[in-house]
Amino acid sequence: MDFHKINVKFFAEKGSELSLHSFIPVFHRWIQEDKLEGFLVDVTEYTHVQEGPGVLIIAQEANYSVDEAEGKRGFMLAQKRVPEKKAEEHFKTAFRRCLQAASFLENEKEFAGKLKFATGHFEVTINDRLAAPAGSASQAAIEKVLKPFLDGLYGSGSYQLTGEKDAKKLAGFVVKVNTNPEASALLAKLK
Amino acid sequence: MSENISWKAKLQDKMPQDWAKEIDEFEANIELNKQGKMEARVFAETRLRRGAYGQRYDNGHRNDGKQIRQLKYPNQGMFKGPDTHWDAPGMERIKFPWGGITADQLEVMADLAEEYSDGIGHITTRQDFQLHFIHIEDTPDIMRRLAAVGITTREACGNSVRNVTACPLAGVCNTQAFDVTPHSKAIFQFMLGHPDAQDFGRKFKIAFSGCPGEGCGLVNMHDMGFIAKKVMVNGKETRAFDVYVGGGLGPVPYNAKLLFENHPEDEILPATQAVARVYGRLGEKKIRGMARIKFLVAKLGIEEFRKLVVEERKILPHDPRWTTLIPECAKEQETAAHKPSELKDGKYPEGFVKWAKTNAYKQIQPGYTTVYVKVPLGDLTSKQLRGLAELSRTFVKDTVRTSVEQNLLFRWVSNADLPAFYEALGKLGLNEANANTISDITSCPGTDTCKLGISASRGLARELSRQLDKEMESLPQEVKDLKLKVSGCPNSCGQHPMSDLGFYGVSRKSGSYAVPHFQMVIGGEWTNNGGTYGMAVAAVPSKRIPQAMRRLTDKYVKERQKDENFQKFIARIGKVEIKNVLQDLTVLPTHDAEPELFTDWGDPREYTIADIGKGECAGEIVTPAEFSTTAAESKVFEAQLKLDAKDYKGAVALSYDSMVHAAEAVIRNHNREYVGDADTTVDIFRKSFFNTGVFVKHVNNTQFAAFLFKAHDNKLANPNPDEAHRQVEEAQLYLEAVYSYMNNAEPGPVPAAK
Numbered sequence: 045m046d047f048h049k050i051n052v053k054f055f056a057e058k059g060s061e062l063s064l065h066s067f068i069p070v071f072h073r074w075i076q077e078d079k080l081e082g083f084l085v086d087v088t089e090y091t092h093v094q095e096g097p098g099v100l101i102i103a104q105e106a107n108y109s110v111d112e113a114e115g116k117r118g119f120m121l122a123q124k125r126v127p128e129k130k131a132e133e134h135f136k137t138a139f140r141r142c143l144q145a146a147s148f149l150e151n152e153k154e155f156a157g158k159l160k161f162a163t164g165h166f167e168v169t170i171n172d173r174l175a176a177p178a179g180s181a182s183q184a185a186i187e188k189v190l191k192p193f194l195d196g197l198y199g200s201g202s203y204q205l206t207g208e209k210d211a212k213k214l215a216g217f218v219v220k221v222n223t224n225p226e227a228s229a230l231l232a233k234l235k
Numbered sequence: 236m237s238e239n240i241s242w243k244a245k246l247q248d249k250m251p252q253d254w255a256k257e258i259d260e261f262e263a264n265i266e267l268n269k270q271g272k273m274e275a276r277v278f279a280e281t282r283l284r285r286g287a288y289g290q291r292y293d294n295g296h297r298n299d300g301k302q303i304r305q306l307k308y309p310n311q312g313m314f315k316g317p318d319t320h321w322d323a324p325g326m327e328r329i330k331f332p333w334g335g336i337t338a339d340q341l342e343v344m345a346d347l348a349e350e351y352s353d354g355i356g357h358i359t360t361r362q363d364f365q366l367h368f369i370h371i372e373d374t375p376d377i378m379r380r381l382a383a384v385g386i387t388t389r390e391a392c393g394n395s396v397r398n399v400t401a402c403p404l405a406g407v408c409n410t411q412a413f414d415v416t417p418h419s420k421a422i423f424q425f426m427l428g429h430p431d432a433q434d435f436g437r438k439f440k441i442a443f444s445g446c447p448g449e450g451c452g453l454v455n456m457h458d459m460g461f462i463a464k465k466v467m468v469n470g471k472e473t474r475a476f477d478v479y480v481g482g483g484l485g486p487v488p489y490n491a492k493l494l495f496e497n498h499p500e501d502e503i504l505p506a507t508q509a510v511a512r513v514y515g516r517l518g519e520k521k522i523r524g525m526a527r528i529k530f531l532v533a534k535l536g537i538e539e540f541r542k543l544v545v546e547e548r549k550i551l552p553h554d555p556r557w558t559t560l561i562p563e564c565a566k567e568q569e570t571a572a573h574k575p576s577e578l579k580d581g582k583y584p585e586g587f588v589k590w591a592k593t594n595a596y597k598q599i600q601p602g603y604t605t606v607y608v609k610v611p612l613g614d615l616t617s618k619q620l621r622g623l624a625e626l627s628r629t630f631v632k633d634t635v636r637t638s639v640e641q642n643l644l645f646r647w648v649s650n651a652d653l654p655a656f657y658e659a660l661g662k663l664g665l666n667e668a669n670a671n672t673i674s675d676i677t678s679c680p681g682t683d684t685c686k687l688g689i690s691a692s693r694g695l696a697r698e699l700s701r702q703l704d705k706e707m708e709s710l711p712q713e714v715k716d717l718k719l720k721v722s723g724c725p726n727s728c729g730q731h732p733m734s735d736l737g738f739y740g741v742s743r744k745s746g747s748y749a750v751p752h753f754q755m756v757i758g759g760e761w762t763n764n765g766g767t768y769g770m771a772v773a774a775v776p777s778k779r780i781p782q783a784m785r786r787l788t789d790k791y792v793k794e795r796q797k798d799e800n801f802q803k804f805i806a807r808i809g810k811v812e813i814k815n816v817l818q819d820l821t822v823l824p825t826h827d828a829e830p831e832l833f834t835d836w837g838d839p840r841e842y843t844i845a846d847i848g849k850g851e852c853a854g855e856i857v858t859p860a861e862f863s864t865t866a867a868e869s870k871v872f873e874a875q876l877k878l879d880a881k882d883y884k885g886a887v888a889l890s891y892d893s894m895v896h897a898a899e900a901v902i903r904n905h906n907r908e909y910v911g912d913a914d915t916t917v918d919i920f921r922k923s924f925f926n927t928g929v930f931v932k933h934v935n936n937t938q939f940a941a942f943l944f945k946a947h948d949n950k951l952a953n954p955n956p957d958e959a960h961r962q963v964e965e966a967q968l969y970l971e972a973v974y975s976y977m978n979n980a981e982p983g984p985v986p987a988a989k
């Protein structure tokens with residue numbers, strides 16, 4: 045099964061109180077600096093919406109956002125169109141992009157010491173109801189590709205998966221890892 | 236869960252067959268365009284007619300705040316319209332006739348926003364929804380998923396009859412003459428894809444209002460509008476409409492003119508058809524800026540225009556739907572989910588009383604309330620859309636409507652349910668009070684996503700809302716009641732001319748720098764169906780607009796005479812005095828003295844007007860003949876796909892359709908209004924173009940026309956693979972011959988038959 049429309053959201057450990065507005069200039073700067081891999085198009089914001097998609101960078105390959113869904117701030121990547129490649133590569137790409145951008149954001153001068161995303165607490169969903177309609181069959185199919193990937197990244201037995209049960213929501217899992225590894229260590233594995 | 240299933244296969248049985256076919260055709264057009272077999276201009280109009288619009292930055296460059304960057308869209312050299320890159324994010328407009336939306340539809344909108352857009356479904360100023368940042372190749376599946384719940388995006392853009400709007404209170408309103416919902420439904424169904432509405436020079440917008448005095452229908456700004464009334468005919472009360480025509484906004488707003496007074500209910504469909512024919516025939520086609528019907532009505536004068544419509548009506552071939560459609564539509568009457576009830580006294584949830592004051596409307600039906608859900612900037616998240624669908628199932632019965640104020644209305648809430656409903660809305664972050672007050676601001680997309688945006692209309696609306704909401708408690712009632720609307724440029728999509736305080740984006744220069752501004756347009760009227768438009772008083776830098784607004788409202792509160800409303804106040808004190816009040820705010824400092832003035836609301840980039848692109852609002856000029864060749868192209872392309880799938884019957888049927896469309900193109904080349912079935916088309920082609928030698932003269936080969944006759948005269952019921960392959964090739968050759976004919980033929984009427 046080709047799960048390429050992957051959403052990953054690393055939950056914020058610190059910085060949930062920072063104004064959403066403060067991310068807007070940073071995202072514009074990233075476009076000026078070509079900061080992220082891929083091709084960034086524009087910034088858009090929904091600061092007026094409660095528990096919404098927050099502030100986003102619209103990129104060709106993915107949307108990056110400081111997301112507020114379910115009242116939980118996090119750094120999110122929503123993978124869009126990807127060039128044809130192997131299914132197992134898709135998770136790697138999505139995690140690499142998301143972790144890299146989240147860690148850039150933490151290290152921006154405006155947020156130094158004030159913002160932290162948990163590298164060991166995140167949500168992975170498949171943003172494609174054709175490939176992964178809600179239900180146990182999809183959950184099992186996702187788990188089958190996700191687990192080997194997470195085993196490689198975090199070590200097998202080091203995390204717990206909680207599956208999505210709501211039939212209206214995207215299929216996927218919340219993942220809680222026993223530790224919060226350094227982003228750089230994870231990124232080194234995702235190269 | 237199977238591996239390669241597609242939305243097309245999955246939803247095949249859920250979509251109306253003709254819609255499914257149209258979407259397949261559109262998908263085939265996408266494929267043709269990718270293969271370079273379709274002119275970008277023709278593809279642009281094809282997608283616009285299906286609601287797929289361009290978006291800001293699709294021309295391949297963007298100001299990043301420091302420099303203009305060339306955008307590296309992946310498929311460089313591939314376009315979805317003139318100067319519109321294939322991979323650039325675009326917008327999909329989804330029509331909701333009369334603003335009605337069901338729980339199932341809300342849920343599909345939620346899924347689509349999440350999977351293809353940025354997680355937001357946006358309510359527009361004409362009761363539609365929009366999704367932004369969409370890839371063109373995702374649009375066919377979006378359309379299929381919508382079609383499966385009864386929504387078509389057909390004619391959401393382009394030079395066609397756009398969404399038919401109606402007051403969202405229709406049926407429950409205290410001031411209505413009668414419920415105009417069935418009438419708006421009927422006109423929508425009647426005009427959708429109507430042959431008389433396919434050759435307009437520009438878009439055509441229709442609105443219904445249940446009464447003359449309120450503003451929910453805004454008939455005055457529409458190409459055509461209907462205001463309901465009851466009249467006495469032979470001592471009997473009957474339903475009628477005052478029919479208006481030729482209103483419109485845009486840079487120069489026009490007031491609609493009364494076309495027919497007391498027009499009988501069962502005459503409104505033919506009246507619309509007659510108006511469409513006159514407009515299609517006489518409306519400007521070449522100069523886009525002059526092509527709306529308002530220019531035709533102004534040029535001819537309403538008397539002459541009326542005369543033409545009356546004459547046209549007389550010669551319309553009878554259509555039984557004129558009288559059957561409205562009663563049919565009236566059969567589907569809304570009902571409530573719960574019995575009527577009274578709100579019980581007692582302890583209400585916090586904020587409830589304040590909310591109910593502005594957001595609850597007492598229906599004409601005792602025991603029921605219509606609730607206004609205030610939707611900031613018209614934006615709803617997927618979660619909210621799903622939550623609202625649930626609420627719609629729990630508290631009402633598919634009676635939710637969008638409004639031109641970009642809100643949602645829940646009708647038929649039983650009064651005793653109100654506190655629970657309020658609390659449930661609160662869980663979705665949607666129980667904000669102050670609907671229909673000064674802080675409930677309407678805004679077009681502006682520089683956020685619109686190619687034509689000059690200033691950040693949404694940024695301004697967001698900021699003003701924030702400031703006003705904070706101090707709402709302390710505002711005098713007369714200020715609370717003002718209407719505020721913002722457009723990002725003079726085109727008026729935010730409908731600012733019909734508000735007390737309206738703003739539209741303009742730019743001014745200070746030294747070598749551009750400064751975002753808003754022109755203030757004040758004293759417009761929302762009531763009386765948008766009865767009078769406001770006047771422009773001063774262009775003020777964006778960042779100083781809150782200050783400018785405050786000065787005017789303060790002056791109004793201090794100086795208004797007893798019971799004087801804002802329009803009267805403005806008219807009394809006059810433009811000069813208002814200009815004086817704002818004068819100092821219009822003086823520009825240097826860049827270094829006040830750098831924040833050189834950026835716009837919500838956008839830290841240094842401001843420039845270099846991002847403005849060419850709008851697609853006007854559509855592309857594609858002649859009816861070109862539409863026919865395009866249809867022929869996609870049919871023969873689909874026939875190819877059938878061959879590949881070894882469906883020989885399908886291939887033969889589609890290749891025949893292709894040839895008929897190509898023949899139709901030949902006829903339309905000489906008579907752009909031609910519409911006819913396959914038999915008629917082939918007959919005219921045979922007698923006027925083949926027998927006369929006209930076709931052969933330009934094509935130099937009799938064989939090509941013979942392919943059409945062969946396919947038409949001997950329809951293959953059970954073709955073998957060879958026969959099917961042959962006919963598909965013949966259709967292709969015939970189409971080439973038609974192109975060749977169209978390139979060489981002299982203009983003029985259809986030749987006399989032989």
Ligand code: HEM
Pocket residue numbers: 288289290326359360361362363364365397398440456457483484485486679680684685686687726727728729730850851852853
């Ligand atoms: C020259 C180009 C354009 C003109 C003259 C124009 C004019 C208008 C006017 C006058 C209205 C509002 C009133 C009415 O419906 O008559 C309108 C509606 C609207 N316009 Fe435009 N417009 C243009 C281009 C655009 C573009 C490029 C966008 C954004 C992508 C846009 C977005 C809207 C929206 C969202 C509405 C409400 C539409 C609906 O739901 O049907 N317009 N337009």
Ligand code: SF4
Pocket residue numbers: 679680681682685686687688689692722723724725726727728729850
């Ligand atoms: S008013 Fe101007 S900026 Fe706003 S949507 Fe219309 S064309 Fe775009």
